[in-house]
Amino acid sequence: MKILYFAHFREKTNVAEEDVELPAGLTDVNSLIDWLASRDDGFADAFRDRDHIRVAVNQEHVEFDTLIEGATEVAFFPPMTGG
Amino acid sequence: MKILYFAHFREKTNVAEEDVELPAGLTDVNSLIDWLASRDDGFADAFRDRDHIRVAVNQEHVEFDTLIEGATEVAFFPPMTGG
Amino acid sequence: MSVRVQLEDFDAGAEIAKISATNTNVGGVCSFVGLVREFDEGSAITAMTLEHYPGMTEKQLAKIEAEAHERWPLEDSLIIHRYGRMEPGEQIVLVVTASAHRKAAFEACEFLIDWLKTQAPFWKSEETPDGAKWVDAKAADDEAADKWKK
């Protein structure tokens, strides 16, 4: 699965984009966040405050209870500030 | 006093602008309208339907009970359709 | 902040660009261009002639523009309104408002155009296949203007 990190997620994790093999048992975005946060201090810091995490699965903005099975692209970013 | 007529008021009265000596006793716009309507058929037709008369005294849009004593310019026109 | 009542067409883009470049406190520029349509309530229009009340028009436009600046925190604004004969597709009116914040720019722009529709001394005559007709004021325009009353 491809995972993308934008804005301060990229800065804190030091990763812009990666291809990962997910461990068994990850079902939804919530469990993916838990797993990512456990990887190292940078990831823990980036994923600490769930209120400020936004996620897109296959380029659609979704809620954390969205299932990720079969998803090809997941992206994490802070609340949007366009316009 | 200068009186101006716009849009269908000009067409019906056949007057765009005139200087008139008002007869004594005209106090407000209402009495001016009554007097103008009595002048001839064209004026009677133009000033028949008060709902469709708008008036400006000294270039300010006003109500019919506005006093006209001392006014230098009065204008009659239909509801505005700008923009 | 300025008002122009003119026979000639205008370059909306150049006017908007000028206002955007005015100062770096401007975060948003809202604009509205009104154009002559080919059909008005179902009847075909070959041209439209706008008559106005010279003197009163400029005075009232300047007054309403000043009121918009009192009601919203505007950095700048512009009203251009044409008179004379225009064909379908031609520009009639331009309103531009600039503010630090978009909401003020949108509201002031809509306020000004709603006001122009009902309170500026302009009258439209349409040329149709059945002859020339004075355009009637629309109840919807009065309602739009009423919502800004304080």
Added chain:
Amino acid sequence: MSVRVQLEDFDAGAEIAKISATNTNVGGVCSFVGLVREFDEGSAITAMTLEHYPGMTEKQLAKIEAEAHERWPLEDSLIIHRYGRMEPGEQIVLVVTASAHRKAAFEACEFLIDWLKTQAPFWKSEETPDGAKWVDAKAADDEAADKWKK
């Protein structure tokens, strides 16, 4: 109806003129230009960098534009959103909506810009005297977007 996400600046006036000239059913064209301000909530800004999510951005912008056309009787529309580094006074975004009626043009334009502020995958980083800072989402922007929820 089109969407552009680009690094380069745009000519707002030319885009508005193109849309006005599209067809003679257009009675009103509303547009909004968003610009980089020199001050944001009191702090001085020397430049701003907009990052976005290529692919998702274009897809989501096309989707929201289609939704605007479903909700209002629009004749045409255009969204241009830049990314990259911009200095105060530079244009960030342009939204143009054209309709037979001005109310639809105004509402759709404001709907689109409110949506862009909160739902388009763009993130702003400001260069200030104290260093670079990611811009926080504003509660007022969320409220503005919420009012369009059906």
